[in-house]
Amino acid sequence: MAHESTYKPSTGIERWLDTRLPIPRLMHDQFGVFPMPRNVNYWWTFGAILSFMLAVQIVTGIVLAMHYVPTTDGAFNSVEKIMRDVNWGWLLRYAHAVGASMFFFAAFVHTFRGLYYGSYKAPREILWMLGVLILFLMIATAFMGYSLVWGQMSFWAVTVITNLFTSLDTLIPGLGTTLVQWIWGGFSVGEPTLNRLFALHYLFPFIIAGVVILHIWALHIPGSNNPTGVDVKTKSDTLPFHPYFTIKDGFAIVLFCLLFGVFLFYAPNYLGHTDNYIPANPLQTPPHIVPEWYFLPFYAILRAIPDKLLGVIGLIGAIVVLFFIPWLDTSRIRSVSYRPIFKWFFWLFVICCLALGYFGSQAPEGWKLLWGRICTFYYFAFFLIIMPVVGLIEKPKRLPGSITESVLGKKGTSSSGGTA
Template sequence: MAHVSTYKPNSAIEKWMDDRLPVMRMMHDQFNDFPTPRNLNYLWTFGGILTFCLAVQMATGIVLAMHYVPQETMAFDSVEHIMRDVNFGWLLRYIHFNGASLFFLAVYIHIARGMYYGSYKAPREVLWIIGVLIFLAMMATAFMGYSLVWGQMSFWAVTVITNLFSSLDSIIPGLGTTVVEWIWGGFSVGGPTLTRLFSLHYLLPFVIAGLVILHIWALHVPGSNNPTGIDIKSKSDAISFNPYYTVKDGFAMSMFVILFAAFVFYAPNFMGHPDNYIEADPLVTPPHIVPEWYFLPYYAILRAIPSKLLGVVAMFGSIGLLLFLPWLDTSKVRSARYRPIFKWFLLLFFVNAVALGYLGAKPPEGAFLIWGRICTAYYFVFLLVIMPVVGWIEKPAAMPGSITDDVLGKKPVPAK
């Protein structure tokens, strides 16, 4: 792709294969001798970590599906059968359940890194857009997976979220109701809903895997961004991916797995809600229906807006807007390091996102609701106003001449 191939077949078989399907050449050029900026920090290890998370979720999920029964009277008990009677079923299920949370933790760090160092800017717009699509597919998959447990929180989260589509009734009367009944496969969340959520929960990870391949492809055309945001200019700016980044990613991944294992073995239910150990009961509504922690910021946005339809639009819009980030940001400078004004607005945006998550777990009343509205407003004002305007008015700080200059600590060149 981006660079001249350095692959040399060493044997007749490799030569034969190379003339027919050069898969070894691709592996060599893309994952062995791939020129990578020499100054990537540990935040760049999350790409590899996320690939690992996807692989773990798929591997454990395939085995769990061998024992799980997607049927409304048996689903809950089949999960408990896995926990109690399947060999290491408890381990598989706790890995899969906590894996979803860890996956989202990693993806949020990965997204924040991309935003801080301007990884979405030209020529990486398509790479970024595919990333947002992966994130959306992850959210859909996680939501459907959570429903499969068929506990009280699963059932009521599905009820609340699918019901959001009924807000379409305020555009065309009857449309929303029809859409919701179509999603449910009936007049309430029930057996048909569960089977289709199971089917799609099994399908979507393969869609994600396909998108990940495109994401890596789109990454390997321009190559990795780096903390300075400056392109590779000379040979000394880059190092070979292997061994430098394979070993660095490997170390970071082992640290991530330690955190992962700490949850799985010592606090497996920390990220869960106790109500989900009560079997789904359509006649009993839990006092507070809250989604999993990774959806809380969007839940806060949804509830901050008094109109149901506009709330739904804002919730989906908050993610949809990310698709346009490459054009909402008008600055030519990639890295927030050299953007003295933007940097602080962006860090506030991250704090704001965390605050929205906190507020999403609180009942939408009193001060919580007011703060929810302030934080929702900042979320959109940042993306739609601050990003373009700061790009126009900001004077970037002095930047190093090259990646090598930055690594060797040479004096920065003041901006023109």
């Protein structure tokens, strides 16, 4: 939110720099004394965690790219060489691979937090849309990075997923085939495909970093949302970002690093697939193609729809629909905590997403396919039917008069309903 600058240069060098390139003033105003709602809880620390994980992915990715060979003959062997012969190569490779899972885990939590507390509502629509764009870029980047291992699962995942675009020929003859051949760089998945995916995988994290800067900028215009969804009314409703929230974010990052470290050092392959330790073989299809865990809900949606073109539309639509949430939700109340009917639908939606992840990992047959289709229907119904309708008929609970009241109570005493 806009606030008057309180930065005062204390040295001659700072005054000289402040009149030419006011970076210290920017850091002081936007990350030092920036006012934050005083009731913001630990669910808000995942923004800082995501920034940290993006830095980890970029740093480890740059070093890995120095040793990686993007050829069909050398890709798989170069990854093994990194693991065995490069100093600390195993750590870099596992940190990058496990880091991708941690990155998505934090992104999903961050997204569900935004949904629960209504962080997409006015005046934060652009902020939300930029966040969804970051998620979309993450998915694209991870898919391209998964192909670079050039193991059995990577090769066939690229073959199957890119082939789906041929369904666009149904809409515009030749469009899908042309697009697939452009991605492949030929008439099948091969070395040109690997080169293109490697180049784009290296580029996209820097695009993500640029969008993250826009995301933070968009956050600092209206200010941060809070668990009650009540707007800041007075200065007493806020606290400066430093030291109160820098300490909070730092502590959360340390705890998250402990989780990261457990997988990194004790179970680095737990979230992967054993078939990816087999070199890619175009003549042998794996019995069951399973993508990385963070793709599974979308993969389940794709397989739940029997028509190929509609399946692709459902796959893409599962992300695209998120862009329109600010206008699909008709309720004026931000926080689901004060919406007794919608709260039940929200938690059912969370269960539905977890179930889709499970069904995406299983063979699409029998009762699993049936329930996968039911969960797919509910996924889209939540946004397109439940959000608009419940917002019109629901009677919300009474909101606190201010953020201060939600924390301290009306008379300045501790309130059982507050979150510090």
